Amino acid sequence: MxxxxxxxxxxxxxxxxxxxxxxxxxxxxxxxxxxxxxxxxxxxxxxxxxxxxxxxxxxxxxxxxxxxxxxxxxxxxxxxxxxxxxxxxxxxxxxxxxxxxxxxxxxxxxxxxxxxxxxxxxxxxxxxxxxxxxxxxxxxxxxxxxxxxxxxxxxxxxxxxxxxxxxxxxxxxxxxxxxxxxxxxxxxxxxxxxxxxxxxxxxxxxxxxxxxxSRISFSLSLVGFYSAWIFYKLIGADISSLGYSYIGFNYILTAIAIGGYFFIPSFYTYLWVIIVTPMVAFVSLGFQNIFNLFQLPVYSLPFNFLVLLYLYAFRLRSNRSQRMVETIIQRHTPEENLYSMRVSNERFRYAHLVPIKLPFWGEWTVMQGYNGEYTHQEDWRCAWDFIIVDSHKIQYSGEGVQPEDYYCFGKPVIAPADGEIAVIENDVDDNPIGKVNMVKNWGNTVVIKHSPYLYSQLSHLKKGSIKVKPGDQVKAGQVLGVCGNSGRSPYPHLHFQLQSTPFIGSKTIQYPISHYLLTKENGKFLQQFQFPSEKDTVSNLTVHPLLKKSFDLVPGQKIKVTFLLNGKETSATWEVATNIYNESYLYCPRYKSAAYFINDGVFFRFIHFEGNRKSMLYYFYLAYYEIVMSTDADKGIESEIPAFQVFKPHELIVQDILAPFLQYIHARYMLRNQTEYTLLTSDEIGLFSEVTKIYAFRAKKRLKFESTISQEGFGKIKIYEE
Incomplete structure (x- = not known):
């Protein structure tokens, strides 16, 4: 019992x-x-x-x-x-x-x-x-x-x-x-x-x-009710029946449901509320006449009937328009759903894509990119050719008359993502410099299956260098072979393309590189889900072991963090946990608060905080809202935090009313440079981040965080308010 x-x-x-x-x-x-x-x-x-x-x-x-x-x-x-x-x-x-x-x-x-x-x-x-x-x-x-x-x-x-x-x-x-x-x-x-x-x-x-x-729910209740009021006037129906017959609330609840709860509030959801209201009126009046025969009230039947009909009809769409976006993660207020969706659309708009890395180590240069003038045309326009150049932009040493003179020749070629080897070609001779093989034009090639309709192709590899065979499972970064000069290749280079079919020489598809560094004269810059252009010098990010170790939070782990806020030192201990939806979060037992996060091996990102802002976990959430686990880039990263997570409720009253149509209040997060100023020693890294409240493009208040990461984990987090 x-x-x-x-x-x-x-x-x-x-x-x-x-x-x-x-x-x-x-x-x-x-x-x-x-x-x-x-x-x-x-x-x-x-x-x-x-x-x-x-x-x-x-x-x-x-x-x-x-x-x-x-x-x-x-x-x-x-x-x-x-x-x-x-x-x-x-x-x-x-x-x-x-x-x-x-x-x-x-x-x-x-x-x-x-x-x-x-x-x-x-x-x-x-x-x-x-x-x-x-x-x-x-x-x-x-x-x-x-x-x-x-x-x-x-x-x-x-x-x-x-x-x-x-x-x-x-x-x-x-x-x-x-x-x-x-x-x-x-x-x-x-x-x-x-x-x-x-x-x-x-x-x-x-x-x-x-x-x-909820200001949005309140405004929707008015839109729904007064749409019905106007419609009743137009058709000459008894308006007073909206009150005494308990029918009026059907318009209110329907408006809130379809305008702000099951769909992300927007101009279009408000428009649909106005469009659906006459349908609710027809259904209400029709059901009333039917149920009067049995002396039964209709109560909320019109609301249930129309909302279910509306949801079912919209869920049969083949084209999910961004004008009418269904609420996927329910925060249980229209405002929180809206602010969270806008931020998530920016931070995670590529989350559905398989992350594709560059297929090499070190810095390489794009010799021919998308729509290249030589061979990247028509059905094969979405591809890259990579080479290695020196400080003088020369791709070889000496006279450059032998393949071995070229810097990229013999360099490892790695898997751009996890997958299964679909096809290989490994016995095509490497060409003398200036010669090409038009019969086996792709040369020695590896094709990898990453998902049902996503394959990568790496071509012009060195003869006999391919270390994998069809059916092998490979991990991102695993060596496949080395760069060569086989096929239609007058000088050594690596051809890389993404495609939807498993054949060598398949038509290419436009598909971005998930994370890479772009080297310019003034430093290295992090690029996310972009397409390297011709003459770009690019490289993969190197994950720093200290950052990887500290932010590799596993269920059951307990972490203790010390804070310095307003001259007062405070310590807090939290536990890493997961829920039934396999969502990972840090839990603060004292204030019963939780900070949800994801870690893809390159980025550690907090995605939501719920609970009491008095908890130091809230400051931890803000300080480490988005962390790139590399110190390679010379410029920090920026992101946006949902407004309701930073601003107080009374600060958002007017913004909430306008939010479906206009957002003028923002909370910006910035993680400062991690290389030039923050690399302290080989055993310690400094992190500097800040959260800025922005009203109509004007910064009003900043919260700054300064902390260190060491072999022992998270160091003291200093918090400064401006």
Whole structure:
């Protein structure tokens, strides 16, 4: 039998609050508390809702459902809505409490079933369990003579008097007499109707809470509602029915769902909200007429029907337009989804590509690049020819009459990425200088399969030098052979191309080199997913062993870091962990905070921080937001941090409203030069980074970090505020 433990109490409490906020696709605890209080405007309804949530979460916990989903209120919010409906329309009695408890367990089963069914289509179950359960309750209780309807909705002021006396009644009457436009009144009533609170007070509280939880959700609720308002005016429908028939909230929830939750908010999602609203109206009016025959309310059926239809239709697209981007990683506020997506699009726009390195060690020069004037034309235009030159740009020593005179001849050729050897040619003679072989024009060649439709070809290798055979598995950097002068090659060079088929001489495809150094007169510069140009001198990055060792964080490892902030020294110890999605993160037990990261062997990148900013883990996240594990480049790297991770909520209020259309607030990260100034000794490396708040292109505030990396790991991190 499952025992109740102390550590289960807090997650259970979080699950209770999340069951309320989840109605608005939120996990915000304060918003949950506010909505919890709103349900108690009708005290008996509020108690019925609370009983249902506790029963549902306890059922999910006892059955053994995912604790995270339980804590997020996934198994509670549909029971909450069902119980609120029952608490409003039936008189309190022991029988009602029993029915609420039974129904809550039933709703958990429905939720799990709908979750399993719709998961196959990658669709959410929304409030379908609520609809099914509430309709069953309404139909079933028609035969329950012991259960009577409640007159509380008629004598609402009497209920308020019992709860808070004359003062509460006066407060309600004052709020109800505030001169506000009719459309605003119905909008607020529609918000209140989501929790079966048909009054302005509930709607006003929810509207305020919604604004502080998410400015984008609030603006979408207005766009959705007023689009419906205008449409009702155009077709001559009864506008007042938006309020008293509990229909108005369908437009609000639909707008939030498709405009800011399941899709990244943008001008186009707002436009689609306006386009879809008339469809919601048609569906609402049509379903009303059908369900009136059975004396059943439609409640949130139009919202569920249109959102699922919309999502399914968009997920059948063959061309995923950037105008309508689905939310892949759910941060549970439209703002966080938007800011995170914009940053991720820049930082990880090539994450889907197989990282391809340069196929050699040391510095080589591009003799012929894409669309080269000699042989890189038409179907073979996307290729590079590499040579080695000296300080005078000469590619050979002495007279240059023998292949051995050329600097690149005999130099190792390495695998540009992990893969499987597809084809080799290894018996073509090397040409005398100035001669070419037009019969075996590709010369000695290796073709490697990196993924189903990505192959690399390395040609003109030295005869008999290829050390691999078809079917061999190779690792990036593994020696394949040496550069030669075979095939259509008048002098030694290495031909390199990417292609989609496994044959020697296949048509080329445009494909970037993932990371490399570009050498110029004023230094070496890091290039990411670029295409080397003719005459460029390029080389691979060399991963520094100290950086590799320090940032190679493995699950179960504990790291201790010391900070110096405002003259005060503080130490913190964290543990490296992974979750069920195989995401790695650093965990701070004191503040229950986590910093998620990825490490591809060249870059260490933090991707998200969640928790309390008082944790020193937050400063560690900022200091090492993006680290290139090499000291080769002469210039630092720059990146952007999602605005909500750096700015305080009140600083983003206006920006949040404008964010789908315009972003003028940014948080920039810079990692300073790691070679000229930061290479201290062979056993210690200094790192300098800074985070800058930018308002409309003007830097306002900087946070600077200075630290060292040694054999012992992370040294003291000094933090300076400007």
């Amino acid at each position: 499952t025992k109740i433990k102390t550590e289960n109490i807090l997650p259970f409490f979080k699950g209770v609050l999340a069951s309320y906020s989840q109605v608005f696709f939120s996990r915000n605890k304060l918003f949950g508390i506010l909505l919890f209080l709103v349900t108690f405007i009708h005290p008996y309804a509020g108690m019925a809702g609370l009983l249902a949530v506790i029963t549902s979460l306890a059922t999910a916990w006892l059955i053994g459902y995912d604790k995270k989903l339980t804590e997020q209120g996934i198994y509670g919010f549909n029971s909450l809505l069902t119980a609120l409906c029952m608490g409003i329309f039936f008189e309190p009695s022991p029988l009602l409490l029993l029915l609420i408890a039974i129904t809550s367990v039933f709703v958990v089963f429905l939720t799990a079933a709908m979750q399993g069914i719709l998961y196959k289509y990658n669709l959410p179950f929304l409030s379908i369990p609520f609809l099914i359960s509430v309709w069953i309750v309404i139909l079933a209780t028609r035969n329950f003579n012991a259960l009577s309807l409640s007159p509380r909705t008629i004598f609402f002021l009497n209920e308020l008097y019992k709860l808070g006396g004359n003062q509460l009644v006066r407060l309600y009457e004052m709020s109800d007499k505030i001169p506000i436009p009719g459309s605003v009144k119905i909008y607020l009533e529609s918000l209140g109707a989501i929790f079966f609170q048909y009054n302005l007070l509930a709607g006003a509280i929810i509207a305020i809470g919604l604004f502080f939880f």
